[in-house]
Amino acid sequence: MAEAPAAPSRATMKKELPERFRDYKHVWVNIELERGQVHPVSFELLGEGRKLADKLGVELAGVVIGGVNAGGREAAADAFEYGADVVYLVEHPVLADYRNEPYTRTLTELVNTYKPEILLLGATNLGRDLAGAVATTLQTGLTADCTELAVDADKSLAATRPTFGGSLLCTIYTLNFRPQMATVRPRVMAMPARQDGRAGRIVEHKVDLVEESLVTKVLSFLPDRNSSKSNLAFADVVVAGGLGLQSAENLQLVRALAGVLGGEWGCSRPCVQKGWAPADRQIGQTGKTIRPKLYIAAGISGAIQHRVGVEGADLILAINTDKSAPILDIAHFAVATDAIRFLPALTEAFRARLSIHSRDRLAG
Amino acid sequence: MHFVVCIKQVPDSAQIRVHPVTNTIMRQGVPTIINPYDLFALETALRLRDAHRGEVTVLTMGPPSAEDSLRKALTYGANRGVLLTDRFFAGSDTLATSFALSQAIRKIGEIWGPPDIVFAGKQTIDGDTAQVGPGIARRLELHQLTYISKIGHVDKDSGVIELERRAEGGTQSLGSRMPCLITMLEGTAEIRRGSLNDALRAARAEIVTWNAKDAGIEDMLKCGLRGSPTVVKRVFAPTPRAEKAKQIELQPKARATAEALLDTLFVAKPSLEGDMRTLAAGL
Numbered sequence: 078m079a080e081a082p083a084a085p086s087r088a089t090m091k092k093e094l095p096e097r098f099r100d101y102k103h104v105w106v107n108i109e110l111e112r113g114q115v116h117p118v119s120f121e122l123l124g125e126g127r128k129l130a131d132k133l134g135v136e137l138a139g140v141v142i143g144g145v146n147a148g149g150r151e152a153a154a155d156a157f158e159y160g161a162d163v164v165y166l167v168e169h170p171v172l173a174d175y176r177n178e179p180y181t182r183t184l185t186e187l188v189n190t191y192k193p194e195i196l197l198l199g200a201t202n203l204g205r206d207l208a209g210a211v212a213t214t215l216q217t218g219l220t221a222d223c224t225e226l227a228v229d230a231d232k233s234l235a236a237t238r239p240t241f242g243g244s245l246l247c248t249i250y251t252l253n254f255r256p257q258m259a260t261v262r263p264r265v266m267a268m269p270a271r272q273d274g275r276a277g278r279i280v281e282h283k284v285d286l287v288e289e290s291l292v293t294k295v296l297s298f299l300p301d302r303n304s305s306k307s308n309l310a311f312a313d314v315v316v317a318g319g320l321g322l323q324s325a326e327n328l329q330l331v332r333a334l335a336g337v338l339g340g341e342w343g344c345s346r347p348c349v350q351k352g353w354a355p356a357d358r359q360i361g362q363t364g365k366t367i368r369p370k371l372y373i374a375a376g377i378s379g380a381i382q383h384r385v386g387v388e389g390a391d392l393i394l395a396i397n398t399d400k401s402a403p404i405l406d407i408a409h410f411a412v413a414t415d416a417i418r419f420l421p422a423l424t425e426a427f428r429a430r431l432s433i434h435s436r437d438r439l440a441g
Numbered sequence: 442m443h444f445v446v447c448i449k450q451v452p453d454s455a456q457i458r459v460h461p462v463t464n465t466i467m468r469q470g471v472p473t474i475i476n477p478y479d480l481f482a483l484e485t486a487l488r489l490r491d492a493h494r495g496e497v498t499v500l501t502m503g504p505p506s507a508e509d510s511l512r513k514a515l516t517y518g519a520n521r522g523v524l525l526t527d528r529f530f531a532g533s534d535t536l537a538t539s540f541a542l543s544q545a546i547r548k549i550g551e552i553w554g555p556p557d558i559v560f561a562g563k564q565t566i567d568g569d570t571a572q573v574g575p576g577i578a579r580r581l582e583l584h585q586l587t588y589i590s591k592i593g594h595v596d597k598d599s600g601v602i603e604l605e606r607r608a609e610g611g612t613q614s615l616g617s618r619m620p621c622l623i624t625m626l627e628g629t630a631e632i633r634r635g636s637l638n639d640a641l642r643a644a645r646a647e648i649v650t651w652n653a654k655d656a657g658i659e660d661m662l663k664c665g666l667r668g669s670p671t672v673v674k675r676v677f678a679p680t681p682r683a684e685k686a687k688q689i690e691l692q693p694k695a696r697a698t699a700e701a702l703l704d705t706l707f708v709a710k711p712s713l714e715g716d717m718r719t720l721a722a723g724l
Contacts, residue, residue, distance in 0.1 A: 111609055175608065177575075177585040201609055206587045209575030213539060218670035221535075221570035240676060241567070248675040292584050293617040296603070300611040313720055339720040350477070356627060363569055370716055371706075381679060392710050394702070395686055408686035409709065412702060414695070422695035423702070430703050430714075431721040 094253065101255035104130040105193040107184070108139040108156050108164070109203055111175060112298070113148035117268065118199035120159040122261060124269030125226055126197055127160035132228040138163040138193065142183050144173030150279075157277035159269055164279050165191065171286045174295040175203050181210040183284050188215060190282070193256045195234050197226075200260035212258050218251030219258040222362065224265055224385050233257065239362050239381050246381065264310045264366040264389065309358070309365045314340030314372075315390075317360050318348065319383075321376020321397060321416055325353035330420040331375055337428050340369070345377045361386035373423075375416035379404025396420070442495035442597050444486040445546055445556040446519070447577065448479040450503050450510035451567040475510045478562030482623070484630040485592060486560050487518050493597055496520040498549055498556075502530060502541055508648050515643035516635040523549060527652040532666030535568075539576025540663045545656040546581060557597065557619040559583060563626055571624070578622035586617060587624045595619075 106126045109116035123139065130137040139156035143149045145168045153164040165187055171179050184207060188196065196211075198204035200222050212219035224246070225237040233250050234257040240247040251257040309315060316338070318331040328344060335342035343360040344353065360367055361383040368389035375396045377383060384407055387393065395408035396416040405411050412419060452471045475483075486497045499514040501507050502525040511522030525545045533541065550556060559581070564571035571587075578585035586604060590612065593603035597619075606613040607626055635643075653664060662668060689705060692698045707714040 109609070114610075116609060174613070177578075177587070181579075181585075202588045202607055203609055205571045206575060206585070209535075209572040210579050210585055212572070213536060213576040213579035216536065216670070218672075219535065219570075219572060220671060221568075221572060235674075239569075240673075245676055246679055247673050247677070250672045250674055251670050252672055254670040293586070293615055296614040296616050298608070298611050298613055313716065337721070338717060339724050363564075363566070370710075370713060384679070392706065392713065393686075394706065400688070405686040410689060410702070410705060411686035412689045412691070412698060414691060414698065419695050419699070423699040426696060426699035426703055427717075427721075430700075431718050 094255070098253075098255040101192040101194040103135045103138055103163075103191075103193050104133065104195040105138045105140055105165075105197065105256070106156075106161070107196070107198040107204065107207070108141045108152050109199050109201060110141055110143045110148055110152045111203065113151075115148075115152045115155055116199055116201060116203075116263070118201060118204070118261070118263040120155070121263070121266040121268055122197045122199060123156060123159040123161055125261070125266045126195075127269065129195060129226060129228055129234070130162075133194075133232060135194070136162040138165060138191075140165045140167075140184065140187060142167045142172055142180060144168065145170055147173055153277075153279055158271050158273060158275045160272070160275075162277050164277060165282055166279050167282050167284055169284055169286055171288050171291060172284075174298065176291065176293050176295060177206055177210055178291055178293060179286050180207050181214060182286065184211050185214050186284060187282060188256060191280075196256040196258045198258070198260045200262040204260055208258060208260050215254075215256070217254040217256060217258060218249075219260070220249045220251075221260050223259045223261050226259060226261070234259065239385055262362075262366050264368055265385075267368075267389070309341045309343050309360065309367055312341035312367065313370045314338045315343055315360070315367050315369045316340055316373045316375065317343040317345065317377060318375045318416070319345040319377030320347050320351075321378070322348075323376075323417065325351075327417050328353055330417065330424075334373070334420055334424045334427070337424050338431075340371075343367070345383050374404055374408065375420055377404055378402045379407065396423075442490065442493050442557045443550075443554045444490055444495065444497045444558050444560060445549055446479070446483050446486045446497060446499045446514070446560040447542055447573070448483065448499055448501050448510055448514060448562070449476045449565050449567075450474070450501060450507040451476045451565055473506070473509065475513055476562055476565045476567075478564055478566065478625075478627055480562075480632040481627055481629045482560035482562050482625040483514060483517060483519065484632045485623075485625050486558070487633065488630060489558070489592070489595065493595065495557075496553065498523060498553060500525065500542065500545055500549065502526070502533075502538065502545070505650075508650070511648050512643050512646070515646050516640045517633060518635060518639045521553075521649060522646070523649045523651065525651050525656055527664075529653050529661050529664045532669060533664065534669035534671045535570050535572035535576055536670055537664055537666075537668035539573050539580055540668060541653070541656070541658065542573065543577045543580035544658045545651065546577065548651070548655075548657045551657075555620065557600075558602075559620070559622045561622065561624045563588060563624050574622060574624040581620075581622070584617050584621040586615065586621050588626050589623050590626045590629055592623070
């Protein structure tokens with residue numbers, strides 16, 4: 078790896094951008110393409126990237142990396158309809174499956190060739206794996222799991238994320254290096270409206286990669302069986318439990334209500350840490366971000382960790398004995414009562430109101 | 442074989458309290474623990490060592506008190522602990538942290554033999570970035586293998602290693618080569634109960650403590666605040682919404698409260714009732 082230029086001393090921190098970064102321009106979004114499918118977080122990022130690009134008066138570009146005829150052109154067309162002006166398209170047989178090494182080399186080469194000022198990636202397993210390697214190679218700043226992106230008066234990217242284990246927020250800048258990199262978790266940003274028929278320019282870029290030089294091989298891929306997977310992120314109704322439920326058994330009350338409503342169930346981070354529920358049920362900064370029409374938080378105090386994962390809900394109901402719990406800062410309605418006693422009554426009330434006569438059913 | 446496991450001492454988030462008025466974190470008296478995600482990496486390394494022979498070196502960067510986390514790792518059976526501590530590291534972001542750790546790993550390699558595998562947890566529970574592992578891999582030019590759910594065949598002579606990796610929507614089976622950097626997924630290998638022997642050894646063990654110079658770091662400009670391209674400009678508590686949640690009046694019977702609640706919800710958001718009816722009807 079090439080040695081990086083020396084970092085700035087503290088004294089130069091606030092000075093202008095170094096000369097070599099002055100021609101870095103435009104906002105890029107990594108379009109995550111795997112086995113012909115674009116991860117929806119890429120479109121959410123295009124929506125956010127569009128706003129940043131308009132504010133800066135620059136172009137919004139999508140980066141599509143994949144195998145030959147593996148959906149790259151379709152992904153580019155999608156990217157245009159979600160707001161991209163340009164798509165940098167790299168197709169090569171060795172890029173058919175995601176692997177860190179060839180993807181890092183490709184994205185790094187694209188950045189060094191076309192010089193974007195901002196590069197956004199989804200905080201998925203793919204995006205995090207790639208972003209960390211690319212940022213280190215480029216020796217630039219990378220801010221993980223941003224919940225808000227904005228452009229400052231001096232045109233730098235202000236990336237806000239939770240800090241201190243999710244109790245506070247902080248705004249982070251990459252002042253003296255380019256590109257300014259950030260990742261955003263799925264569902265944190267709203268899905269932009271699709272503009273049918275919107276078109277853009279494709280820039281095909283050829284990379285010089287040979288399979289023989291790559292050490293890591295993908296031997297096989299086993300898709301998840303969808304039946305057992307939670308659909309929390311996309312559910313219209315979500316019911317979640319926290320430590321206020323006092324035991325793993327009482328999470329059943331949450332599952333029962335979610336089942337009656339045809340929704341999904343989840344829990345707060347401490348519940349997962351106590352082993353009450355599997356990690357894929359965790360809602361919050363380090364778990365799933367949800368955007369349901371109705372979110373019911375039962376016995377959840379609502380640390381920022383949790384809060385940033387549920388703020389996108391249309392309507393939030395908190396069931397919590399503690400009237401000063403932070404969840405009440407974001408909930409629209411609250412019932413100050415013991416969730417263990419109240420959940421069964423609420424389940425019955427919903428069942429009657431929504432005229433559901435079918436037998437009990439467990440969600441997920 | 443030689444395994445280096447990078448760990449971080451973090452505040453036990455289950456015991457963190459947020460000040461009710463200032464909404465700031467109350468750090469005083471919060472016990473520290475080894476980042477829980479790192480324990481899966483440590484246990485995986487210990488099992489590989491037990492199966493293939495060799496040594497496990499545990500490395501951490503932090504204040505002098507981070508020694509506790511290394512001693513804890515020794516009670517599980519790690520062979521040695523290395524603490525990287527220097528005021529020059531203060532304010533390091535992930536890029537500066539991965540620089541310092543990678544230099545220390547080089548030094549560890551010089552003294553106790555180059556590592557076959559460098560392990561890290563998936564991410565920490567306090568920073569949650571998942572960036573330091575990949576950063577170390579790039580700097581040491583190790584094959585980067587993140588979100589590993591299972592390590593299969595390991596051939597120490599040929600250096601071949603087979604693993605399973607959690608990808609989006611499924612599991613990748615990978616073939617790769619050592620030396621490599623692996624970040625382990627949670628739930629993969631529960632940490633063992635250490636033996637009495639290890640506990641006794643850990644209590645007496647000398648923790649190797651290095652400052653930047655000891656670790657062979659010459660370029661201090663790459664360390665700490667000065668080596669960090671990211672700058673934290675503002676730390677703040679989120680602004681609460683203008684109004685707090687509207688409390689639903691409690692009735693003597695829970696069911697009556699629930700009915701009143703539904704009335705309120707459906708009045709506040711008229712489209713919700715129809716949406717929920719449709720959803721429930723789909724069951």
